[in-house]
Amino acid sequence: MYSHRFNSEVHIARHASERMAARNISDDELIELIEAGTVKHKDAVRVWVAKHFVNRQDNLLWFAAVLEDKMVVKTVMHHFEWEEK
Structure with missing residues (x-):
């Protein structure tokens, strides 16, 4: 997978892939x-x-x-809310 936005190859960590499957998040959505x-x-x-x-x-x-030499997606979640600072 490649991100034009980040100009980087994208690696999906095993944990992120497992979370995507558990939460029914597709590759297209990612x-x-x-x-x-x-x-x-x-x-x-x-x-x-x-x-x-x-x-x-x-x-x-x-x-x-x-974001280093490539983007590594560590986890993928749902029911997210940004924390207020």
Whole structure:
């Protein structure tokens, strides 16, 4: 998988792949999330990306990733809310 937005190869960690299957999140939804979701940086290499999908009833989908020589998607979740600072 490749992200044009992040100009990077995307690796989906086993844990993220398992969470996607458990939460019925498709590869197409993950790609849309990567390419069009709202990005928040935790630091220089860690990000959260979230997006609302109209056809889903489980609030925002989001993932946590590390951006180094490639994007590594660490986990994928649903029922997400941004923390207020």
